[in-house]
Amino acid sequence: MNGAESLVRSLLDADVDVCFANPGTSEMHFVAALDKVGGMRCVLGLFEGVVTGAADGYARMAEKPAVTLLHTGPGLANGIANLHNARKAGVPIVNMVGEHASWHIAHDAPLTSDIAGLAAPVSHWLRTCESAANLASDGADAVAAAGGLPGKIATLIVPANTAWESSTGKAQSDPSPTLTDDQGSTPEEIDPANLQRIAEVLNSGESVAIVIGGAALRSDALKSVARIAKARGASLFCETFKSRMERGAGRVPVDAIPYRLQSATTLLEDFEHIVAIGTKPPIAFFAYPDTRSELYSEKAEAHQLASLFQNVPKALDDLEAILDTTDVIAELQPLELPVRCEDGPLTPGSLANVIARLLPEDAIVVDESVTAGREIFAATQGSHTHDWLEVCGGSIGGGLPLATGAAIAAPDRPVFCFEGDGSAMYTVQSLWTQARESLNITTIILANQSYDILKYELENVQASSGEIALSMMDLTRPSLDWVAMSESMGVAARKVATVAELEEALKHAASTQGPFLIEARL
Amino acid sequence: MNGAESLVRSLLDADVDVCFANPGTSEMHFVAALDKVGGMRCVLGLFEGVVTGAADGYARMAEKPAVTLLHTGPGLANGIANLHNARKAGVPIVNMVGEHASWHIAHDAPLTSDIAGLAAPVSHWLRTCESAANLASDGADAVAAAGGLPGKIATLIVPANTAWESSTGKAQSDPSPTLTDDQGSTPEEIDPANLQRIAEVLNSGESVAIVIGGAALRSDALKSVARIAKARGASLFCETFKSRMERGAGRVPVDAIPYRLQSATTLLEDFEHIVAIGTKPPIAFFAYPDTRSELYSEKAEAHQLASLFQNVPKALDDLEAILDTTDVIAELQPLELPVRCEDGPLTPGSLANVIARLLPEDAIVVDESVTAGREIFAATQGSHTHDWLEVCGGSIGGGLPLATGAAIAAPDRPVFCFEGDGSAMYTVQSLWTQARESLNITTIILANQSYDILKYELENVQASSGEIALSMMDLTRPSLDWVAMSESMGVAARKVATVAELEEALKHAASTQGPFLIEARL
Known part of the structure; x- marks a missing residue:
């Protein structure tokens, strides 16, 4: 077995069975291994922005990562913009970036570049494989680092020789991340004092806007948020750009914070408290001359029950337990199709x-x-x-x-x-x-x-x-x-x-x- | 005058008068300044890979840089692959990358990213503008760092507020590069001992392949190289991928080193010396199992008269002076159009x-x-x-x-x-x-x-x-x-x-x- 085959087996063992790819020479052994092993669906994109963006869409619906196959630094670079988008959405992706054989790098061939340097700004986890013997465990570690939904961007750089040299197929796992960002180091645990403070705010009778994003936009979490809002008379909004929101008939109806600055600040200006769940307290998309970044009032107090990467369902359960919302029934959206508008030009x-x-x-x-x-x-x-x-x-x-x-x-x-x-x-x-x-x-x-x-x-x-x-x-x-x-x-x-x-x-x-x-x- | 206008004036003063652009919100003041100042041709690309690649093609023919206008980190990222290509070709480009207003960055808005981190792997020179007052001189420094042909990649990150805040239009210049790579630190001077050694090699009667690239592919340099090769019976080849070669009727005919590994190594295997001019001694595009990276024989001695970024015409003049090639006449290619092939399917x-x-x-x-x-x-x-x-x-x-x-x-x-x-x-x-x-x-x-x-x-x-x-x-x-x-x-x-x-x-x-x-x- 060569390194590439051990990596494919390792990914399949970790339930990663879709590969979005635009391979080049450095990735040929990985591609060949897909034929040898079987079980991995390989989807070709004619540009790497398609590859990484499709991996994002896949993971949002599959709730597990796909692997991308990218050709050296420039192939990765072409996919960075959509990795950036996935990262902001909290979506897991495992990137496999091919690199020259280790001894070739020092020769500065046309395709030689600082792959790790390019990958770092969009990767929560980043590692360069050091030998064929490690490739199976490196792959497993990358999948573990990417996680489920919400999840993270894990990038494994694979020198071509580690793919073609032989491997036993198993090696010691080292799941420690090589690189973390601010959000990566955020504790997953919900702070009990913070939870208590947010419960107090909701009980205070002061005006509260609950702003939800991430995992709070899924059907069950939405019901929980809706019970909390209804029980305490809070207003409920979702963030402007949503990773995956379950909505329509039978779901909790929620209005979004508008993109336009003036509309957003007008909507939020009178609230004394902002409680963000699965997202941050809302800020403007861009800064403008003489405006502040926050969309809420200077006089408001901003709280965050859970970040994008924290356990939102548990935080909501804990908050509901404190507030005792068991008897509250969330109002669900009935099917309400609009009346057909008159025929005429599209507007x-x-x-x-x-x-x-x-x-x-x-x-x-x-x-x-x-x-x-x-x-x-x-x-x-x-x-x-x-x-x-x-x-x-x-x-x-x-x-x-x-x-x-x-x-x-x-x-x-x-x-x-x-x-x-x-x-x-x-x-x-x-x-x-x-x-x-x-x-x-x-x-x-x-x-x-x-x-x-x-x-x-x-x-x-x-x-x-x-x-x-x-x-x-x-x-x-x-x-x-x-x-x-x-x-x-x-x-x-x-x-x-x-x-x-x-x-x-x-x-x-x-x-x-x-x-x-x-x-x-x- | 605001910072953006001062930057446009500074670029025009430095003879940079073409801008390839895909602007976004952060770059609106720069775009507005183009109307106010006049004299800058602004060319829109619907994707940043077009923008940076066009700046590359422009500079190869204009022999001076254009400026690119890129929208924050993802806009830059979309242009990185063609910046990588330009960098390897020794082509000057000035990138202007818009960034959020300085106070907005800490809020981690959707478009916030590590722009400097993304830019570093493809930039010889990199700076983030610190105030509107500096923007004019930052622009001038970027153009100076980019240079002519051959030239370098200079990236200036421009927080939106430095574009809209006011400026006097002039500031102290600080041309020191913020970042250099290996090639950036290569001395521009030709080492006299190396020059002498290469002259000895050419005089030795041993078999020599001269491999040329970069500035050695321009018409006058080609004649100089051809005189040297003819005077000493050396073989002459150009590198596989050429930045800009002047050729055809009336120019020096040169064969290229083939892309295919076997063809290239067969071509070069018998030479005792390789003399690279305006490029490196030739290496394979990729590494393969059990092959070496160099395309020439293990027994050959490799020399480099001048790198891509050194003064190739001067190095050739110096070498011709030592070898005394004044009486040699370079053979030029006559116009030789092939006989029309038979009509039939295209092959x-x-x-x-x-x-x-x-x-x-x-x-x-x-x-x-x-x-x-x-x-x-x-x-x-x-x-x-x-x-x-x-x-x-x-x-x-x-x-x-x-x-x-x-x-x-x-x-x-x-x-x-x-x-x-x-x-x-x-x-x-x-x-x-x-x-x-x-x-x-x-x-x-x-x-x-x-x-x-x-x-x-x-x-x-x-x-x-x-x-x-x-x-x-x-x-x-x-x-x-x-x-x-x-x-x-x-x-x-x-x-x-x-x-x-x-x-x-x-x-x-x-x-x-x-x-x-x-x-x-x-």
Whole structure:
């Protein structure tokens, strides 16, 4: 057995059985080992941003990590933006990055680079394999470090010779992390004094906004939070960008903190306390001249019951025990489909109306629609039960890969991906993987032909908007033809401009096998 | 004046007048300043790999850096692979990376990341601006650190508040680099003892292979090298991947060291000395089991007259003075267009034949054709005078952006880009920028529908090739439709499968304004 085969066996033993890959020469022995061992599904992406973003989407739905296979430093670098997004979302990923054979590194070949240096800023755990004999245990340690959901980014650098040299297949495990960040060193235990203080705050009669994220957005935790809020008259909001939220009919309805600074601060300004659960007390996405970073009042007191990486269900159980909420019944959202809007040109509002009505039971929604789709979230509150996934690290280009990975993890559920045209272009190669794997994904491109978000931000940062500035936000010269783009990668597509056309296209997509793309002209 | 405006003025004063950009909120004041100041051409890329790769191509032809505008850590990360390629090619680039306002960083907003950590592995010079008052001088220092051609990667991190806060526009310059790598600390001076030793080697009558790269591939340096080789009977080769080589009719003809390991070692095995000029003694692209990294014999002695970053023309002058080559006349390549091959299906050979005949005078060629285009280089030895640019860091996806930047730098020269389908997919968004800027680029996709190079490498690393391994190199499920892909981004395109069709398509491309893409089915 060589090192590569021992690593594949070790990953399979740890229940990691999906590999998102764009391999190169240094990873050929790992790829060859996949044929020898069997049992690992290997999904090819034509760009590494697809690979890492799909691993993110997969882990959010599978609640366990996939392994990525990346070709040396530049291959890793291409995947960093979506690793950043996954890291901020608390999603586990195991990266396997190929490196030159150890003796080749000093020669500074074209592909030689500081892989560990590139990996460190996005990795909670990072190790370079030192010999073929260690590769099995290094793989097991990486999976252990990545954990479940919420989880962490574990990166294993594998010099090519450790993959091709021989191994016994077993070695002593050393699970100690090589690198930790601030969140990695956060104690998993909930501080009892803090718990007590938050209970006091909730009992005080002062106004409280509970802000939830991470694991607090799952169905059972939501019920618990809703009981607490109802019992003590607290207001309940979820964070702006959500890793995975279970919502729709039969779930707890929660409004999100708006992205727009003024709306967010207005919403929160009167609360005397902010209690964050599974997230941090809310802060602005960007800083602006003469504004503070916190979205809540200077006079408010901010609390955190549990961080993204702490045990949120246990923290909620403990808090409910103190507050004695056993008799409280959480109010659940009934199925409330909106009345069909009039036919006519698609607008953000009419598009949201169509989606809210036609979203099927048990759908997975990936939302990276940025400005043009901002009405969809509120509109789908009473739609059929669904999961809602967003990009949590602010790096555009997460959406199409997230949908790709989610569909691999949950092949029996329909996946809908709402994408801005600007962000879709970042990882557009995802469509090819969706076609190759015949994934059940309907992508809706909200084609406003603009980096519209930047027009808002330009004003927000109090910068003037001249001709050059506006041209940097303009995607009309030339305009992108999303139907041709999609079909060029094997995904059937259709352009729609009215309510009726969108309805018809969604019905067509639902009736066909494999991916479909709808270009919605707004 | 605010910091951003002072930075724009400082860059323009330093003769940096092209900005490749994908800005976000943190960079809005810089973009606004471009309107206020005037004189900076700002070119939008829809993905940062386009932005950094275009800056590389621009600097190779303009012989001075462009500035890139990148949005925080993830924006930089998306551009790292092509910064890696530029770094290996010795190409100057000034990166301006936006960061949150200084007081916002500690709040760990979604886009907060360790930007300096990400930048360090690809930057020779790296600094975070500390106040608006410093921004003008920080910009000047970055340009100075980047230098000309050959040059370096200088990265300036700009917190948003230093862009919007006010500045006097001038500040004390501090050109000391914040970070240097091994090559950065290489003395620029040529060691006289080393020079003398190399002269002795050339005079010894022992067999010598001169291997040239970097600045030794420019027309005058080539003549100097050719005189030295001719005077002392040395063999002359250029490195496998060339940053910018001036060649064709009227230039010095030089064969390249082949990519394939066996071919390269066979070529070099009998030489007693290797003299590298503007590059290192040649090493293998990858290491393989039981092979050494050096491409030359264990018994050979390796020398380096000048590194990539040393003064190659001066080193050659000094060596010529010692060897007294004043009476030697370098043999120049006559115009030798091949006889037209028979019409028929396109093969690597017939494609190279067409290109060699039809390449126009003064063209710029960007070659990232990987396997299918490997015959083009030799075939175009006697073609009309042209510049030849390749990706030097082994990270695929450099070609389309290089062509984009080269066309911006040299608008009056026709640019030809030979691309493999696998590598073209990495930065396919380049086509949109080519259309938007109406650049005179003809892209020829050598569509073999495969990561063909990996099939060779799989064998080379002695790995077995099972079903999964081969499927990871297969781009036929679905096959990419390059005409639809290109047209979706506004670049007219045509598919060709025969010699006559390719000839016709090239003539059509030459007769039209703006970019054109040819999908060559092999």
